[in-house]
Amino acid sequence: MSATTTAATDGDDPLARERAHLAASRSALRAMREDVQSLDIKDVTANWVNAAVLQSQIEDRIKALADLSHTPLFFGRLDYLPTTQDGRRFYIGRRHVHDAEGDPMVIDWRAPVSQPFYRASRKDPQDVGLRRRFGYTAGDLTAYEDEHLTDPSEAEQTSKLLQAEIERPRVGPMRDIVATIQPEQDEIVRSGLSGTVCVQGGPGTGKTAVGLHRVAYLLYAHRERLARTGTLVIGPNRSFLHYIEQVLPALGELEVKQSTVDDLVAHVDVRGEDTAAAAVVKGDARMAEVLRRAVRSHVTIPTEPVVVVRGSRRWRVPAYQLEEIVRELLDRDIRYGAARDALPQRIAHTVLVLMEQSGEAPDDRVQDSVARNAAVKAAVRAIWPPVDPAKVVLRLLSDAEFLAEHAEGLLSAGEQATILFAKPPRSVKSAKWSAADAVLIDEATDLVRRTQSLGHVVLDEAQDLSPMQYRAVGRRCSTGSATVLGDLAQGTTPWATASWTEALSHLGKPEAAVEELTAGFRVPREVIAYASRLLPHMSPGLAAVSSVRETPGSLDVRSVLDDLDGAVVAACAESLRHEGSIGLIAADARVPALASALASAGLPYLSPGEETTPESRLTLVPASLAKGLEYDYVVLDEPSSIVAAEPDLRTGLRRLYVALTRAVSGLTVLHARPLPSELSWP
Numbered sequence: 239m240s241a242t243t244t245a246a247t248d249g250d251d252p253l254a255r256e257r258a259h260l261a262a263s264r265s266a267l268r269a270m271r272e273d274v275q276s277l278d279i280k281d282v283t284a285n286w287v288n289a290a291v292l293q294s295q296i297e298d299r300i301k302a303l304a305d306l307s308h309t310p311l312f313f314g315r316l317d318y319l320p321t322t323q324d325g326r327r328f329y330i331g332r333r334h335v336h337d338a339e340g341d342p343m344v345i346d347w348r349a350p351v352s353q354p355f356y357r358a359s360r361k362d363p364q365d366v367g368l369r370r371r372f373g374y375t376a377g378d379l380t381a382y383e384d385e386h387l388t389d390p391s392e393a394e395q396t397s398k399l400l401q402a403e404i405e406r407p408r409v410g411p412m413r414d415i416v417a418t419i420q421p422e423q424d425e426i427v428r429s430g431l432s433g434t435v436c437v438q439g440g441p442g443t444g445k446t447a448v449g450l451h452r453v454a455y456l457l458y459a460h461r462e463r464l465a466r467t468g469t470l471v472i473g474p475n476r477s478f479l480h481y482i483e484q485v486l487p488a489l490g491e492l493e494v495k496q497s498t499v500d501d502l503v504a505h506v507d508v509r510g511e512d513t514a515a516a517a518v519v520k521g522d523a524r525m526a527e528v529l530r531r532a533v534r535s536h537v538t539i540p541t542e543p544v545v546v547v548r549g550s551r552r553w554r555v556p557a558y559q560l561e562e563i564v565r566e567l568l569d570r571d572i573r574y575g576a577a578r579d580a581l582p583q584r585i586a587h588t589v590l591v592l593m594e595q596s597g598e599a600p601d602d603r604v605q606d607s608v609a610r611n612a613a614v615k616a617a618v619r620a621i622w623p624p625v626d627p628a629k630v631v632l633r634l635l636s637d638a639e640f641l642a643e644h645a646e647g648l649l650s651a652g653e654q655a656t657i658l659f660a661k662p663p664r665s666v667k668s669a670k671w672s673a674a675d676a677v678l679i680d681e682a683t684d685l686v687r688r689t690q691s692l693g694h695v696v697l698d699e700a701q702d703l704s705p706m707q708y709r710a711v712g713r714r715c716s717t718g719s720a721t722v723l724g725d726l727a728q729g730t731t732p733w734a735t736a737s738w739t740e741a742l743s744h745l746g747k748p749e750a751a752v753e754e755l756t757a758g759f760r761v762p763r764e765v766i767a768y769a770s771r772l773l774p775h776m777s778p779g780l781a782a783v784s785s786v787r788e789t790p791g792s793l794d795v796r797s798v799l800d801d802l803d804g805a806v807v808a809a810c811a812e813s814l815r816h817e818g819s820i821g822l823i824a825a826d827a828r829v830p831a832l833a834s835a836l837a838s839a840g841l842p843y844l845s846p847g848e849e850t851t852p853e854s855r856l857t858l859v860p861a862s863l864a865k866g867l868e869y870d871y872v873v874l875d876e877p878s879s880i881v882a883a884e885p886d887l888r889t890g891l892r893r894l895y896v897a898l899t900r901a902v903s904g905l906t907v908l909h910a911r912p913l914p915s916e917l918s919w920p
């Protein structure tokens with residue numbers, strides 16, 4: 239690999255030529271944007287609805303064609319060998335740019351010809367003679383680095399530009415990694431739409447980044463289909479979603495929705511909280527069967543005939559025939575509501591047969607009118623009444639007998655007692671529903687009416703979901719596919735999943751492939767080694783992440799004799815001397831004390847989810863919200879308090895593991911009490 243950071247070689251200046259191509263591509267992009275802006279839709283649209291749709295598509299296109307000053311238009315170049323692609327040269331960037339003749343000047347990173355930029359190697363050059371990476375300083379193209387993949391005399395080296403990009407301090411929300419996606423990440427990003435992929439990876443291995451780039455890739459490769467069916471990214475909480483929300487728009491994708499699992503199942507106001515024991519039972523997959531039984535219990539097998547009077551004639555459908563119809567509907571795998579809709583037509587059909595047998599020749603209109611007959615309607619109401627999903631759940635959780643009837647053989651008496659409301663609420667409105675209750679209502683809702691499936695769902699921090707939550711997500715991709723991202727070692731809920739096989743079966747995708755990412759891009763080697771001491775104590779069998787980042791002096795563990803708060807504030811002030819974002823992570827209960835210590839020291843701070851700016855770079859993060867986030871420098875307050883705040887040691891150590899793995903450049907740990915013994919070596 240040969241690196242060039244200044245201009246001129248042998249009178250012919252390659253850097254100047256690349257800059258000229260950049261300038262020309264910029265003007266081509268401007269021209270493309272102006273073309274779209276000047277479109278006059280008056281003559282091509284028949285009505286105002288079409289016009290509004292077209293106008294909004296045009297506005298999206300204009301947004302997508304914006305030249306973002308802080309993101310370079312291209313970051314790489316591929317020169318194919320003369321034997322392939324006619325030896326053509328492609329500049330790889332975030333979007334496609336063409337000149338006035340329609341010839342490409344920059345190729346979208348997702349296009350098939352761009353793939354070797356990420357995957358080609360000396361072992362497998364994929365018909366590429368030269369791969370060039372570009373370096374930018376403050377928006378200017380200032381360097382490039384070449385790899386002649388088929389030149390045996392060139393030694394393999396790690397890319398300095400890649401390293402610099404990974405090490406670059408970050409302020410503000412997460413950004414895209416299109417310039418530096420690694421081969422093993424690219425395989426996941428570009429895997430097909432039809433299959434579900436599950437990615438296990440330790441902290442900072444790029445799971446979130448990979449999931450978001452996969453969405454962008456799928457939208458490129460299957461735009462029409464996904465525009466119809468929709469895509470959704472699910473994250474653990476709002477501050478996390480806020481942290482990642484800029485990545486897809488930066489890649490030109492504006493249509494992807496983002497949500498938490500709680501948002502998905504927001505059928506009722508959640509104002510209550512469960513004990514851990516109750517939440518575990520409510521989140522257990524056995525609840526799905528309890529609910530199924532409870533919903534179906536509303537069906538009453540008919541014992542009376544239905545008599546339909548039409549004109550002077552009476553048509554009688556006997557009880558045994560009604561029973562046959564009902565049993566047949568119960569046996570079929572259709573939703574309660576769909577079966578209820580079908581019942582009047584089935585009864586009417588039987589009446590029609592009776593009419594035919596007596597020599598009449600009724601048509602479809604007669605069948606419809608019989609189905610709407612008052613006697614039929616009354617019978618349907620009695621046999622198959624409408625069901626309100628929230629009311630079913632309310633009754634299960636309030637009425638011990640009703641619960642016992644449907645939980646028989648599924649939940650023990652103790653488990654049933656755990657989930658019953660201590661004081662049964664009077665109505666759905668007045669009930670203090672918990673997050674787990676909302677998931678039960680979602681399941682019951684789906685038993686009544688099928689939930690609409692999206693084309694693709696990305697589920698991040700998936701290890702924390704309960705089986706019932708997996709089911710809730712699974713119904714939203716039942717006819718589509720999913721990307722499931724997580725780390726078993728970071729599971730901190732009492733119901734956190736112990737195995738991906740199990741999680742995927744609850745999701746309804748048991749056939750999904752499980753891939754593993756092991757190279758760490760966030761946390762420096764020294765810091766990840768320190769955090770990994772916890773692994774054998776909380777997730778034995780999981781391999782430690784091997785960091786690609788050597789940052790000497792990145793770990794500083796300080797024992798404080800007195801005034802821990804003062805020492806923590808001082809460590810924050812020290813960290814603020816560096817460029818980039820600072821996270822002060824502490825046990826939730828410590829947050830108020832640290833907030834006032836920061837305030838009295840005159841250090842302004844943000845809450846997670848608030849955007850860091852060059853003026854305000856310090857965020858005070860309760861340990862319970864640290865998951866998925868990252869900061870250049872982390873100050874970690876009293877590890878033993880973080881561990882002690884959780885209901886059991888394993889969860890405590892996992893929470894600490896999450897907190898210890900948020901730093902990109904440096905971690906300072908301060909403790910007044912002894913460190914948890916699991917952190918001592920070995």
Ligand SMILES: Nc1ncnc2c1ncn2[C@@H]1O[C@H](COP(=O)(O)OP(=O)(O)OP(=O)(O)O)[C@@H](O)[C@H]1O
Pocket residue numbers: 403404413414415418419420423439440441442443444445446447448725728759760865866867868899
């Ligand atoms: N190929 C890459 N090139 C450059 N940076 C990368 C690459 N892959 C990941 N990163 C960076 O590493 C950091 C961690 O990535 P990400 O948050 O996706 O990891 P994660 O596996 O989801 O971590 P966690 O388990 O802690 O949530 C991010 O800043 C991301 O941009």
